[in-house]
Amino acid sequence: xxxxxxxxAFPESPMSPRFRRRLAILxxxxxxxxxxxxxxxxxxxxxxxxxxxxxxxxxxxxxxxxATTSPREQFAADALRQSLAVGAEGVSRVAGSESxxxxxxxxxxxxxxxxxxxxxxxxxxxxxxxxxxxxGLDPATAEALDSGTAELIGLVAAQNAAIDDAGxxxxxxxxxxxxxxxxxxxxxxxxxxxxxxESRAGRTALTSATVALVVAVGMGASGYVF
Amino acid sequence: xxxxxxxxxxxxxxxxxIVAVLLAAAAVVAAVIGFRAALxxxxxxxxxxxxxxxxxxxxxxxxxxxxxxxxxxxxxALSVAVQxxxxxxxxxxxxxADPEVRDLVQTEASKxxxxxxxxxxxxxIASEPNYARGDGFDVIDRLADNRAETPELSGLxxxxxxxxxxxxxxxxxxLVAATIPAGLAFLFGAxxxxxxxxxxxxxxxxxxAVSIAVLAAILIEVLA
Numbered sequence: 001x002x003x004x005x006x007x008x009a010f011p012e013s014p015m016s017p018r019f020r021r022r023l024a025i026l027x028x029x030x031x032x033x034x035x036x037x038x039x040x041x042x043x044x045x046x047x048x049x050x051x052x053x054x055x056x057x058x059x060x061x062x063x064x065x066x067a068t069t070s071p072r073e074q075f076a077a078d079a080l081r082q083s084l085a086v087g088a089e090g091v092s093r094v095a096g097s098e099s100x101x102x103x104x105x106x107x108x109x110x111x112x113x114x115x116x117x118x119x120x121x122x123x124x125x126x127x128x129x130x131x132x133x134x135x136g137l138d139p140a141t142a143e144a145l146d147s148g149t150a151e152l153i154g155l156v157a158a159q160n161a162a163i164d165d166a167g168x169x170x171x172x173x174x175x176x177x178x179x180x181x182x183x184x185x186x187x188x189x190x191x192x193x194x195x196x197x198e199s200r201a202g203r204t205a206l207t208s209a210t211v212a213l214v215v216a217v218g219m220g221a222s223g224y225v226f
Numbered sequence: 227x228x229x230x231x232x233x234x235x236x237x238x239x240x241x242x243x244i245v246a247v248l249l250a251a252a253a254v255v256a257a258v259i260g261f262r263a264a265l266x267x268x269x270x271x272x273x274x275x276x277x278x279x280x281x282x283x284x285x286x287x288x289x290x291x292x293x294x295x296x297x298x299x300x301x302x303a304l305s306v307a308v309q310x311x312x313x314x315x316x317x318x319x320x321x322x323a324d325p326e327v328r329d330l331v332q333t334e335a336s337k338x339x340x341x342x343x344x345x346x347x348x349x350x351i352a353s354e355p356n357y358a359r360g361d362g363f364d365v366i367d368r369l370a371d372n373r374a375e376t377p378e379l380s381g382l383x384x385x386x387x388x389x390x391x392x393x394x395x396x397x398x399x400x401l402v403a404a405t406i407p408a409g410l411a412f413l414f415g416a417x418x419x420x421x422x423x424x425x426x427x428x429x430x431x432x433x434x435a436v437s438i439a440v441l442a443a444i445l446i447e448v449l450a
Binding site: 022027078119 | 234243254260263267270273275276277278279282284285288289290291293295296300301305306308311312315316318319320323324326327328331334339359360361362363364365366367370371373378379380384388391392395396398399402403405406408410412413414415416418420421
């Protein structure tokens with residue numbers, strides 16, 4: 001039994017130079033298109049993930065700032081209420097006293113209460129003030145404690161923008177992936193065209209591959225347009 | 227004439243080995259760069275997720291520490307301050323009060339002092355002289371000390387972790403872009419087969435494209 005030469009075992013598919021050139025160009029373009037689409041897919045996937053992470057962390061940041069600032073603000077309000085209650089107690093005592101000894105007593109206590117009210121108010125303000133630059137707190141806690149409404153509005157806008165960005169990049173990534181699939185189908189069709197040669201089936205495969213490639217390019221680019 | 231002999235005479239089959247080598251080289255380069263890009267991309271993605279996890283841990287610890295200090299410890303300390311101030315002001319008033327009511331006012335001051343004595347020890351802030359500040363207490367200082375008790379949480383830096391993830395992911399996509407010249411080499415290889423008369427130029431261009439892909443990958447790996 002004589003050895004079989006794989007190069008010559010099967011007769012080469014008949015094709016004209018024109019068909020061969022067309023096939024070669026399409027194969028080459030497909031080979032170039034695949035890494036380009038891979039890059040489009042990978043880049044947009046990266047941007048989408050980055051935007052999602054930014055959005056998630058933004059939402060967390062907003063929650064942390066609100067949840068951290070609220071107890072401090074609540075404490076400040078409670079301290080103010082407590083100081084007012086001390087002052088009001090002195091005034092009430094005077095209002096509820098009749099003349100004579102009880103009024104003298106109430107007036108003395110009211111004097112003390114009025115001074116105490118001012119000092120308690122000051123102490124409450126001092127205890128609930130936002131951290132200064134040399135507070136000794138870690139930067140994240142200091143920043144969270146010192147958040148204001150204006151700052152939160154900016155953060156909410158940035159967080160929403162990040163989620164919108166994620167949607168945009170996600171669309172591009174999905175279309176890039178779809179285009180990549182079409183390019184793979186085109187590559188298979190080109191392989192078939194090469195095997196079948198310039199027969200009717202071969203030409204059909206070549207034409208289908210061309211259409212698939214054009215659609216793939218359009219699909220990949222559409223994410224940047226629409 | 228045999229098929230082999232026909233091929234030898236056919237310019238389309240001359241030097242086809244070099245085209246095969248070009249295509250194989252392009253495939254190997256693309257595969258190696260793609261593998262490295264996939265590893266880096268995966269690492270970048272993991273790092274992103276780590277940043278989110280760190281942010282959640284750190285955020286929770288900040289919220290809990292702030293809640294504990296401002297909703298539990300600071301109100302107790304304020305109560306101490308309120309009683310102390312009231313005791314001092316009533317005591318002061320007693321000294322200048324009408325003698326008829328002085329004892330009564332003094333009794334009121336003693337009442338505040340009595341309450342103060344009871345609640346002082348129960349307050350972690352007020353019972354610690356280091357936190358005393360004016361009529362009140364340094365709550366921020368107490369919060370800083372409380373945060374310092376969990377350095378593994380307060381020391382987390384999710385921003386730095388996220389930046390690392392961004393760097394790795396960017397590098398990964400740059401490496402994917404470096405496979406485009408390898409795709410170009412495939413294009414030249416295919417054209418070398420389709421246009422035999424210009425095969426030599428296409429093959430040279432193809433190897434040039436492979437070299438560019440390798441060079442780009444090395445530069446990205448080293449510099450990016």
